[in-house]
Every structure is written in C-alpha cells, then in structure tokens.
C-alpha cells in the first residue's frame with residue numbers, strides 16, 4: 417500500500433519525520449516524543465498543509481473519553497507511526513491520506529485484538545486522523561459554525577462560547593506537549609514560532625480565525641490557546657436586527673452614520689461585537705471611496721472594490737522588524753486614503769487616528785475597549801498621553817471633540833446576548849468637559865423566567881443630531897428624521913421618555 421514503509425531500514429524511518437518539507441511529519445514525530453526539549457519541538461516549522469476534510473460536528477460538549485480509551489489510542493497511534501511512511505503520506509492529498517490512515521488503523525485494531533464497538537472504532541479513527549493530519553482534538557470544534565470562541569486552558573480543559581454563553585467541553589489533549597505541538601503547527605503556518613523563549617504569539621488559521629497562544633512559563637498550567645472563530649458569513653446589520661441587537665430604526669441611523677462620513681469610534685468590552693459592528697458599518701460606505709484598513713490581525717471583510725488591507729507585524733526572534741499600528745497609520749496618510757479603518761486602537765496610535773480624522777479623512781473608524789461612551793473618551797485620553805505628548809488635557813479633549821462625531825457602544829449582556837447599547841454623539845466642550853448626546857440607548861427593563869434579559873432600544877428625543885448637515889449633504893435627512901422619530905418610546909401617558917442617561 418502506498419503510505420506504508422514495510423521494509424524500509426530503521427534509520428531511514430527516524431530521519432523522515434525531521435524533514436521540514438513534509439508538513440505532517442513534524443507533528444507526528446513531536447507527538448510521539450513528549451519528552452523532547454521545547455527548542456527541538458519548535459524547530460522546523462511545517463509549512464501549511466491543505467486543510468484536511470473535517471469530520472461532522474460531534475457533541476463533544478458531552479463527550480469525555482475514559483483513560484482506557486486514551487491508552488488504546490496511544491497504542492494504536494504508536495503502531496501506526498511504526499507502520500506508516502510519513503514521507504509518502506505527506507505527498508497525498510488530505511482525503512487520500514485520511515483514507516490511508518483509516519485502512520492501516522483498522523488493520524492495527526484487528527491485529528492487536530482491540531475490543532471496540534463500531535462507533536468507538538470510528539471515533540478512534542477520526543481522532544487519530546485529526547492528530548496526524550490536522551489540529552487534533554480541536555478539529556471537531558473547528559468544524560462547528562456555531563462556536564464563536566475556543567479557549568484551551570492547558571491539555572485538560574477547553575471551553576467554547578456558543579450563543580453568547582461560555583461552556584466547558586469534554587475535549588482534551590493527550591498532554592501539554594501535544595497541545596504545544598498543535599499550537600506550534602498553527603503559528604508556524606504564518607511563519608511564527610512559539611516556545612519558551614518566545615512564549616506569546618498571535619496568528620491566524622488558514623480560514624482566517626484569529627489565534628493567540630501563550631505558552632509556559634508565562635502560562636502556568638500549560639499552553640493557553642484562544643481562537644476567535646472566523647465566521648464565513650460575517651453578520652450583517654439585518655442579522656443584528658433579527659437577533660435584537662438593534663432595532664430596524666437604529667439600523668437605519670447606523671447606516672446613515674456610516675454613509676455620511678461621520679468619524680466613528682466603536683467601544684465595547686472583550687468579545688462584545690466591536691469588530692462585527694465595524695464590519696457592518698463599512699457596508700454603508702460608497703463603492704467609489706478609497707479605504708485603507710489597519711489591523712493587528714486581519715479580520716475585516718470589506719466589500720468595496722477599492723480597499724488596501726494592512727496588518728502590523730510583531731518583532732522577529734532577534735527583537736527586530738516590528739511594525740506597529742502607529743507606523744501603519746502614518747504610512748496610510750501617504751497613500752491617499754479617503755477613509756482609514758483601524759481594527760483596534762490600543763495605544764499611542766490613537767493620536768495618529770484622531771489626527772487623520774481631523775485632517776480630511778472623514779468617515780474614518782476604529783474600535784477600542786471601554787464599557788461606556790464616556791469611558792471610551794477617557795481611554796482615548798490616556799492612550800494619547802501614553803504616546804508621550806506633553807499636551808494639556810484640555811487640548812487633548814479639544815482634539816477628541818474636533819475629530820470624533822459618534823461613539824457606538826457594543827455590549828455583551830449577562831444573558832449572553834449582544835446589544836448596541838448607545839449611539840452617542842460627541843457635541844463639544846463645556847469648560848474642561850466633553851459633552852455627549854445619546855441618540856439611541858438600550859434600557860434593560862427586566863428578566864424573564866429563563867434568565868433572558870428584557871429591554872428596549874429608544875431614541876432620546878433628539879430630532880436634529882449634530883451630523884444633520886452631513887446628512888443634508890448626502891440627502892439623507894428624511895430617512896434620518898423618520899428613523900429618529902420612529903425610535904421614540906412613549907411612557908404610560910404617551911409622553912416621549914426623553915434622555916435619562918445624559
């Protein structure tokens with residue numbers, strides 16, 4: 417059979433897995449050698465292999481194998497490695513390689529007289545294929561479209577987020593070394609390395625999912641791997657309406673904000689839906705605009721024809737070659753952008769983004785981590801100060817006021833639902849304070865018997881937002897006025913509720 421190495425000499429076998437050109441070999445070799453020193457484990461980064469055919473989603477949330485299963489798996493796995501010619505295997509395409517492994521594993525099970533039900537045998541086959549060809553125990557999780565995040569906290573604990581709720585799964589790795597090997601396989605696909613000497617790494621899966629790895633000694637209980645799953649069909653504003661994250665009227669208001677070139681900051685906590693919302697907002701940008709996106713890990717999927725996508729770069733192993741977000745934004749300004757979209761503002765690049773917004777790049781957008789629009793302002797202030805500018809605080813605030821038109825707040829509520837809780841305008845300064853004006857807010861009104869939060873979006877009674885003139889310029893005033901009026905919610909006496917949040 418093609419993949420077997422039946423009568424090859426022993427020495428040849430040992431050499432084979434170490435060749436960097438064969439994607440699968442390294443992983444298998446490493447999997448078998450948990451005692452290998454971390455340097456050796458990380459040495460030859462395997463090039464990306466075509467994503468293997470993934471099995472159907474399994475209910476791994478409940479699945480937890482017995483110790484016996486793992487013993488059998490390890491016996492069969494070791495016998496497989498002794499039988500199979502990994503060099504030949506790596507030349508096969510993913511489907512054929514899977515078939516080859518299946519055949520051999522079935523034979524090993526028979527020869528070794530392993531007693532297993534058909535279903536168990538199928539599971540074992542699938543598991544082993546995943547280990548040899550793919551991302552091991554992560555495969556069934558990666559195959560599922562309903563998972564937003566996969567969080568692996570060492571070999572024995574894996575959590576997932578589904579429908580806004582975090583839950584523990586039965587997924588488990590043979591040991592931390594196997595997990596580390598899988599992390600290494602993932603990051604090496606984008607030319608990076610993770611080991612004891614460089615234990616923090618950002619990467620991306622071939623499908624675009626965002627990956628972060630932090631390894632021992634920094635992660636005390638074994639490698640921590642976090643994957644933000646890439647959604648093939650990014651959510652659109654219509655879907656956010658369907659999920660109740662916003663109302664149809666608020667959707668119209670957001671579309672207008674995006675179209676009329678307001679400068680926007682999207683604020684929110686971790687995983688609250690900032691990037692999703694930013695992506696949605698870019699959907700309203702006209703197709704004749706030149707857009708430049710700057711991201712740490714490219715997640716945005718703009719649909720316009722004239723887009724340049726830029727990505728930051730971490731330093732290499734010698735600590736050189738880092739390209740920071742600031743460098744990208746500065747460079748952007750020399751690329752004749754009409755709009756600049758920054759995936760996430762985390763540091764001194766805030767200054768550059770505000771400057772860009774201030775200097776004729778209307779309609780620029782970015783996200784930042786904050787729990788309210790007011791907090792977003794103080795985060796911006798401190799990020800600018802981090803840049804070492806000796807500017808009086810009032811000047812910084814004036815700069816913020818002159819640059820940002822709208823702050824949109826995204827939140828993940830405690831029932832797991834994601835809402836847009838504020839659409840807020842930056843009005844101006846009153847003495848030393850920036851004044852804000854909410855256009856739309858979300859009020860939580862209660863909780864149903866199943867713990868689902870009840871609430872409603874409402875406009876605050878503002879009929880002429882500050883960006884009215886822009887809306888006029890783009891002929892959007894009628895749509896805007898209608899959406900604002902229809903968002904008003906009356907109290908029991910029929911009077912508009914107005915703004916309680918100031």
Ligand SMILES: Nc1ncnc2c1ncn2[C@@H]1O[C@H](COP(=O)(O)OP(=O)(O)OP(=O)(O)O)[C@@H](O)[C@H]1O
Pocket residue numbers: 563564565644645647651656659661684685686687688689690691692693834835
């Ligand atoms: N309104 C929504 N309703 C349901 N799911 C949503 C909503 N918005 C985003 N999601 C999902 O939540 C997950 C996190 O979204 P997203 O990546 O946009 O968050 P984020 O705030 O940018 O996270 P991070 O802080 O990690 O960058 C994704 O899987 C996304 O599809």
Ligand SMILES: [Mg+2]
Pocket residue numbers: 690691692760
């Ligand atoms: Mg994000």
